[in-house]
Amino acid sequence: MSTAFSFDRPQASPTFRILTVCTGNICRSPFAEQYLRSELEKRGVVDIRVDSAGTMAQDGQTMPPQAQNLARQYGADPEGHKARYLFEGHVAGSDLVFGMGREHRRAVVSMYPRASRYSFTLREFARLADGVTDLDLAGAAALPLSDTSGRLRAAVAAVASRRGLVDAAMHADDDDVVDPYRLDDSVFAESGRQLVPAADVVVRVLASAAALTAPTGEQ
Template sequence: MESPKPVRILTVCTGNICRSPVAERLLQAGLDQVLPGGFEVRSAGTRAMVGYPIQPLSADIVNMYGGTDKGFAARQLTPKILRDTDIVLTMTSKHRGEVLQLDASLLKRTFTIREFARMLEALEERDAGASAAGDPAGAGSGPAAEPASGASNGKAPDAGTLWRGLPARLAAVRHLALAADSADNEVVDPYKRSPEVYRQMEDELAPAILTILRYARLNTPT
């Protein structure tokens, strides 16, 4: 039997050497633990420093959280890369706009990474509330209770079906996950800046990554 097609996630920043590689490598490491071979996480830059490795301080963050910076080379974001992507996670709202300039069809599948994490939390809260209320139409907090995303035979969806259907489900809770401040959607660019700015990047990015990985652990069929 042919292996299921992995869920393809793309992280995007500017140079593709500081922020998006951290997100790429840590999401890949965490998702590999959830479902080996089930996810393919890559990154690209809107003005990439093509061929460059991850910046040393970003590499330190990746390694500290259990990922690897080995074998990385920055690449330029292109329409071809986007065509092969299921979910796009950008580091800023500006990057999201640049993605959509290249491929407007990705409107409902492109998020800032911090926005995406908040929406996952809102979705879990909504589903938990529906489950507690005994709502038979509620999506539930687990994959077996997601009829909208599952197969027509009523079986629980596989990982690909669940994750590719996730953007449509998140649209229903977007209003519940609006940022109190627009800055709450952004991850600071630390390139050529002090170690303190790299720590700020980590403080903004790491919680979103951990939220995504927690959602994956709790909801992805294995």
Template sequence: MDSSSTIRILTVCTGNICRSPVAERLLQAGLDQIRPDVFQVRSAGTRAMVGDPAQPISADIIRTYGGSSDGFAARQLTPKILREADLVLTMAATHRGEVMQMDASLLKRTFTIREFARMIEALEQRDGDSPAAPDVPAFWRALPARAASVRHLALAQDAADNDVVDPYRRGEEIYHRMEDELAPAILTILRFARRHS
């Protein structure tokens, strides 16, 4: 596949075994249904449990929404991985800060996933119905800057509303809270992709 026609999305959390694998696999499964072979979604952790599979409850959540955790292995976030990304979606503001420390040039391409979902909703409200993008890769490469332009319209009432709770080593109910915080953002991104692809 021609790399210029591939949109690379990176999801980031801490261990890369709970939150970011769910975001990676569900975004990839959904985007593959919309535009096969256009999007490549991967994930990494700021303090990754390198080589570990997704946690069992995270894997169950992935399956519930029609994705697969098969073959998943956690990997450590590196500057090289970041440089390859067109869009970086972190699970919490702290991860966004760590991305910025690693590569400040990614400022306008890095968002928490919940913040990004609100921003693209605000973008659509501002711009109204626009036709499907004739050049999907170009549209998605320009999207982070466009989303950043409406950040002021998509501010969270509480800063915690930008984050997805970390369920690692916590009870099943915290995994379901993670799911409740993450799933709406993923669905918003997929609906947006369907409308503009």
């Protein structure tokens, strides 16, 4: 179960924080939160925390059964999730923010402009990160293996640097995860098919950055 961010988190925190954002924080963003947490744990990525919030969330609202079922289908744990409203401190206290749609990224950056450097839609990040190599992550590999948060911040910077170099999405909404709220099971299924492959790219890149060794083998 998520707990609140500390608004005064020091800049050099050893914990790397991911925030996922949608509208109500009861379907897409909690599923992304739960799935990313589960998969990163499986890859042994430590010193990392994943939370979620919603731009129009009603604090304490639970995930609808369809959203819970979708999370379980992909091996995530929806138990205990309570929606929370997005505040500036949540964004300022994060190292990587994923909007489920472009409107959520816009809201995040409007709330805290410095977040433009580390905010993406989930599918945008996957598009930018597709094809990232160990060479692209050299900045992460140069840091000590014990500095997981530093390595992951370097990976985020490497992906962000590909903006303008990687082809844009064929259609603008290809960077969004469809909102299934109050729609039928087929839309929830489509939401999962869009979200999970993108999240898998995130996990691959972050896990690689956490584990890479420098060419000399010295840390």
